[in-house]
Structures are given as C-alpha cells and as structure tokens.
Amino acid sequence: MKIAVLPGDGIGTEIVAEAIKVLNVLDLPLEMESALVGGAAYEAHGHPLPESTLKLAKEADAVLFGAVGDWKYDKLDRPLRPEQAILGLRKNLGLFANFRPAICYEQLVGASSLKPELIAGLDILIIRELTGDIYFGQPRGRRTAVDGHFPGAEEAFDTMRYSKPEIERIAHVAFQAARKRSKRVTSVDKANVLETFQFWKDVVSEVGQQYPDVALDHMYVDNAAMQLVKAPKKFDVVVTGNMFGDILSDEAAMLTGSIGMLPSASLNASNQGLYEPSHGSAPDIAGQGIANPLATILSAAMMLRFSLNQPQAADRIESAVKDVLASGLRTTDIWSEGTTKVGTRDMGDAVVAAITKKTTKG
C-alpha cells in the first residue's frame, strides 16, 4: 500500500507528522514517501506542483496531504500560487468527489458556537463536486497581472459550466453514499438564477429516478446556508457543485466546533484518493506547536477505509480519537474550561497511546 505524503506549508508539516506517527503504530504494510508541494515546492523547484511530486502522487494508492498556502505568496501569478497544487492534483488524478463528513463528537458539543441541542448527535455528509463549475470554466477573464492584481482593469470574469456526465457521476456518488446512511439526499443549487444550476437540478433529478429508495429534495444555496445553522440535523447527505460546496462545507465544519476536527477525502473513479484536513495552512499559528492534528489523523482513517481497504484500522483510529477526547485532552482550538490544554505533538502521542493501549488489551 503506497502512500504519497505531501505535508505542504504552514501547519501542514506539523499535523502530517502526527498522522504518520499514528499510521506507523497500526502494523500495516504501508510504504510512505514524502515530497514537497505548495509554497515549499515553489521555493525549492519554482513550481507548487513539481513533476516529481505529481508522479509520486499518481503512482501511489493514496495521497496524504497537509495544507498549502501563505499570505507571502499572494503576489505571485496565479499558476504559481501554492493553492494551484491542489487544483493540479485534483485535475491530474481525476479527483471529482469530495467527501466532507461533519460529525459533532459528544465531548465537543460545548465547543460549537451553536446551542448544544442543535448540534448534539450531528452527523452529516457534504459531497462537493470538484472538477467543474466556475473554478474551471472557460473562458476566463485574463488580463496581464501585476503582482497578482489587475491595475486599471474595468472588469474580470469567470465562467460557470457543468457537463451532464460531470453532474451524473457526482449524483451517483451521493445516492450511493445515502444508501449506506439514512437514504436522504439534498441537492443544493441556485436554479432560480443560474442556468448551470437549473441543468444541475434536472440531471440530479433524472439520476435520482434510478434510486427510488433514496428521498431527494432540492434546496437553493442561500436557504441551505441558512438551514445549516438553523437546523443542521435536518440534513443527511448534501450534494452540490464546486463553489457552493466549498462554502457550505466550511460552514458545516464550524458547526462541529473547530475546523481542526474535520477530515476530508477526494476520490476518483477507481477509489484512489487524496486525504486532507478541511482547513488550510493556518499561517497565523504555524510553527507554534498548537495546531490540532485530529482532522489530519481522521483523514488518514478515511484513507485506510476508502482507498486502502482497511476499515478495521480506520475504526481503531476513530475510536482512539474518541477516547482521547473523552480523557479531556484538547488543543487550543477546542479547549474549554475543565479540560486539559495540549499541543500538537502531545495530541498525536495521546492518539498513539490510545491505539497501543487497546491493542495490548485486545
């Protein structure tokens, strides 16, 4: 089982180190190889996604990714910015389905900014299409950028587009995921204003006819944003396009208390995947040893389950994370009165210890 490890920038290196520690105690035949990506790769090779990194990722069964980006790269031309590495990996590996589970752990109910009764027991799955929409549409407004900006320009534009096969395949993913859960899908669009999303709605409905056992409803994105904070437990599987999914999944992330808790998986048609925390490189706290590594550790668990076919190992990690939270250990982002504040490494060590303890007992 080959894993390409791409820690990236900022807290990326700190949190991925903890996930590797956890993977290493599972006693699995994992082959891990690291490479530079993002700003770190730009500094070393002049490009955020060097050929060698892409090759490693393509040849691996799965990619474990930290995060990329830093404000200091904001002035670079867009193709050289760290974030382009993620878009390049998604495109080259054909990663079209992004799974973002938002689960509220019992012990963290108090860390959410919403009332406990609204989020206790929350377990929703946002499925975001990753390869189409306005992020990849042509034509795009192209001007000669100066320091990444367009002085004197009167307009800029990006074009929203989706093809039928792109919508069909993500719709199938959503209906199949719903079959393993509560058999409900909400498709989020903006069909009242955008042609692209009227088309999206029509195609999702058409695919839905092949899944008579799954209930499908449609919601406009503005209403979905509101309902997510008003009554999040009304949702189960939410499927949406690239841009709406980007925004709604971050909103859903915060329901659970901290973005530092949320894993994600991006899969292609053959279940090869890229696994990364939902958050970014957090330059504001990088190097301080205080980042929460749990989203990355839980991403490693998703990797074992979805791409490496090791569901039991995934269960062991997830159960160890619950044990650690139950023991009262918290990184700063999820800390509350009466719990014990720990740093990134201590949190990783605690998960390792919880796994080892259970293994010894078992």
Ligand code: NAD
């Ligand atoms: P961010 O997610 O990096 O940080 C937002 C806030 O959440 C910050 O206050 C940060 O300290 C906190 N935070 C994030 N992860 C945390 C963790 N594990 N533990 C504790 N606190 C955590 O988003 P941002 O500040 O908007 O962006 C920073 C950089 O990351 C930018 O360059 C952006 O482009 C990039 N980014 C990268 C990815 C990615 O690599 N997939 C995703 C989003 C943003």
